[in-house]
Amino acid sequence: MAEISIDPYFTPFDEVISTEIVSAKFSLMITKPHPLCLLAAKQLQAYLSNQTDWIHNFGLSDQNEGTVIGKMFGVLVVQNPLGEIGYLSAFSGKLAGSNQHAKFVPPVFDLLTENSFLNIGMEELTVMNQMISALEDQNHPAQKNEIIRLKEKRKAHSVALQDQIFEHYHFFNLAGEEKSLTEIFANAGYKKPPAGAGECAAPKLLQYAFQHKMRPIALAEFWWGQSPKSNFWKHGHFYACCKEKCEPIFGHTLTGIEIEKH
Template sequence: MKEVTYYYQGICPETGELLRLPRTLLAEQIAQDLMTTITNPEGKMYGILLGENAAGEIEILKAFSGQGEAAGWVPSLVGREKIMLEEKRVLQLLETIKQEIISLQSIPEHNLYQLNQANFERKIQALQQQHQSNKQERDRLRNLGDLNSEELENLNNLSRQEKRARKQLKQEQKQVLEPLIEKINLAHQRIIELKQQRRNLSKQLQELLYQSYCLNNFSGQSLSLAKLMGSNLLPTGTGECCAPKLLNYAAMKGLKPIAMAEFWWGESNRDRKQGEFYGACQERCQPLMGFLLSGLRSSLEIIYEDEGIIAINKPAGLLSVAGRYQDSQDAVVNRFRRQGKNLIPVHRLDQETSGILLLAKSLDIYRCLSQQFQRRQVEKIYEAILSEIIEPESGIIDLPLWGNPQNRPYQTVDWQRGKASQTYFKVVGKEGNYSRLEFIPYTGRTHQIRVHSQAGLGIGILGDRLYNGKQSDRLHLHAKQLSFRHPQTETKIDLIIPTPF
């Protein structure tokens, strides 16, 4: 059903282009073969990268997360060796601090304080209970009313003696516990100082590592982690994951990456399970992806070009035209503009839809082609996969669509405010529990095929997160055929490209 199971991706810091590297079924198979050879029980991430060398041969790199190195595995990032002596000194100092903290946390005064405190609490409680019983007896005797003044004074003296006894016991408690508390507080204060010293040393060492760690990309650029991330805070361990190691080493060797896969092996934990594949971690790896993938700019596949028009095979995930925000500047139009070509898109494809996109080289050509679209003289055929088997083999979906201005670009079926929308569908194949369909839109509303599939057939397109399609690596909707009349030659142009899924 699909060759790609995940995309490593990032925005190129130089061009703003969205760069992607797939995890494929082949990469997963190679990774699964690697799993059978791992004997280390310690749980950690492992990864493989398929790369093409200058001779066109495929090489396989493998890496594991962390600082260790082993023969046959991708080494750590270049630069750490420059600070080995300083790192060793700091690590020894950190170990000394650790041992002193352990020693201070286990001083005998802690146990002595707890034992004495518990002992005095028992004595005080027993004394209070005895004195309470004595007081009740004195009160009873007083209430009888037949005591003389001397006997009453004796009772009062007993009360005063008990009060002095309680005071004396508390003074004794204070004399015993205060020296212990003083030593414990001194140890606690020293632990606070040592922990702060440890934090400072760790931070200094981390900054030193980030200044020395050198990352390389496929544009030939080389930057330290510190320069790459600027003022952004870097979590401990940044640069020690599999993906940065693999991409950095591939760039240094002059390999062109084809696919990559990362998996967890060893004892499972709350977040990771043995044998499962995972994508780039958000904290440490994802911020580096844009730089690491730079130089892998995917050229747009031109399927037709003449003096007036260009037709391309737009990949899924790429905008037709740029949006208003910085993270939506990677688009077909902008990529051509960087090549010195100012093209005008005659129509649009959704960002997640792949397939034929037609662009005009001049305003006159654009107007002629736009008229054909407006007059419904252009034939468009899409192919899609639905996540269930549908019963009708073909038919026309006729549902009016309306887009709420407050919830763009989401479209809904609305019989009062919606615009007339018609889509022809035909089942062209059934694969397991999936249906493969051709869609021919007679009108050109936003998200028309996606909404008509979900609302008209009751099944969302596979991977359509917006309209409740079953989760997948991509939206399985592809514009595979476009037929129109050339505005200059008047000849009919039939463009057809294969469906990639």
Template sequence: MTVNDPCFIFFNDSIAHHSLPESFTFPFYYQPHPICIQAAEQLQQTMLEVNPWQHNFGLDSSTDCGMVIGKMFGVLVVKNTQGQLGFLAAFSGKLAEQNILPPFVPPVFDMLTQDSFFSVENKQINQINQLLHQHESAPLLANLTTQLTQQQQQAERELEQQRNAIVEGRKQRKQQREQADTALIQADISSDEHKTLSIELSRQSVLQKHQLNALKQQWQSQITATQTQLNELQQQIKQLKRQRKQLSNSLQKKLFAQYQFLNTLGDARDLNDIFNDAPNHLPPAGAGECAAPKLLQYAFKQQLTPVAMAEFWWGASPKSEIKQHQNYYPACHGKCRPILAHMLTGMQVDADPLLINPGKDLPIDIIYQDEVMAIINKPAELLSVPGKNIIDSVFSRMQQQFPNATGPLIVHRLDMSTSGLMVIALTKEANKNLQQQFIQRSVTKRYIALIEGVPDQNEGDISLPLRVDLDDRPKQLVCYEHGKHAQTHWQIFKRQGHRTLVHLYPKTGRTHQLRMHCAHHDGLNMPIVGDDLYGIAANRLHLHAQYLALTHPESGEAMVFEVKADFE
């Protein structure tokens, strides 16, 4: 590593006042180290605010240079072989439709390089796509498809008419036979005449059946001829699709093999290997293109020592997820966690906060109790039910508190970071009754939250459908195609300077519903104070289940419970 490396950025201002961290940033849950904040602010002031690439981040209404695309950027504070401190910078994906833009570190693999295998093989796939389009939009294909449908319909109509004629003929012949039998008995006709009539009626029956079979054969011949022509065209299309799939799979595997990720031990693994244990053994789209793996890969290749890292969002908020301009965010789980787990091997990394139980010593207050139910005040940062790594929860503690309970105890849940009222069922019958009240939405719930900002109106309704972010669980996305209906009514309770206490009435109970509805730009666009997923972390998430009104599951008595939040 030389000091004139174009990607090694020196600090413009003194960093002597910063104490360096003893271990590297845990990338999936962190507060940015002050030295990372200084690096990020320098990058923002010297590059992003200047925006020499004319990328439309959506921050300047006068800028009209393509679609609005905000970006995740990352800074990695490093020490070079001369012992100098500086930082590297990277962006996720592409910036201004380019992969390489100094002084940002290059991608782990640049698939856009001219005449690369990706360009050549992708060109072949595009040629197949063009042929497919030509075949699928060919007039002959459409004409044959229409012709086949019309022939099948016409054949069915004519065959049905012939079948009806056979049925009607059968009725008439039966009637003629009955009349002939009567006439023979009454001697109105001779036995020879009766025999001759019977033979003629049988001949008519056979003739109609022959006509039906001939009609079937006639239409079958026409339909088969049309179907054969259509099959030939469809087979060509299927063959092209098989060829495209084979080329795409081969190219994808070859492409993933080019994404080689190092760690401090010098071990290299590609995406195929890293994601081999994934459910479908395939890396998600965009894996390896995020800022964090780009930064670490460059540092390891250039013998730079990583010190601390942070990532931030620059630009307008995206439509579905919540990303606030200049806010810091952890690395994503779906794309980055398997990669970074490998890349951080051999480094001393901060402990995973998700393995620590912050609610360990927090007591649960029981504010009401009888033989069939209890009402508790859950503290913030205590799980409602056991998690993957932490068993301590409302459920585990209620098991200890009520060892003779016959019910499943938990009727509904609160997010780990949310405090407030929860109902505990002590019998199966109480649980069934209380759950039914929640399902029928006859339970009245009111939350209180402190939000960043002051709404223009005094109250309103928010309806934004939600689904999980598959690349970054447990975060949620607004999704009008696959999201579940989520509705919240809100009212201002008290204004506190540039913040506001609001009452929230969830009409539905989706995961992170209140947090999303407050933070999303199509909701209040004001995250809840202390929201470490959708806003900025603080001492706690300022969200509290304050009020609960329900019917007693045994007596039918109307019951109301209310507990103030510690931030009111």
């Protein structure tokens, strides 16, 4: 009897996929998704349309309440250590107010854990904001220097907190080499990583695959829901991974992998 995969984030295809049709090269979508990514996305989109595990307002129904927030989702077709072909799923940023959901790979680093350095740091920023607002409400000339001092302190604290966040995001590649976001973006010529780097779907997917000895086969991302502020993002349409946040990370995570772009 064949072994059955028990990885909680590995999703088998609804139809049998022969390993003979899988290329030795890794397929990275530029203009059109790989056929296996289309199959994976179709299954994931069916889940998104019918699931009752969580509530998130994508703006696709008049019955949903709260702010409309469309999301980028990603699918990574993989071969797991048992030789099975299936796919991993991920979303960018948060979904339904959380970083963690069944069916989707976990974040590279979870910023939302209770009593984390981020929560503590944000509480400190809140106190500073309250102090500055109180002094500004007094509108007293003698408080001017103190307000300037507090604003400089707030800025320095905010920058230090962001740097600390970047240092907690560590990415692996196929060889098991590990680098922080700070190092990855410095090697790519950036002074600092952009805000939100490391939280996109694609880096999450590759990180999970490498950590769990899965061979990446093809990657694609699609938008689900209404587009915020503009009509750039189209519901159900596929898009290439972003250049600003993802390409520098790929420069590390995809080292040693032969890539074909579609």
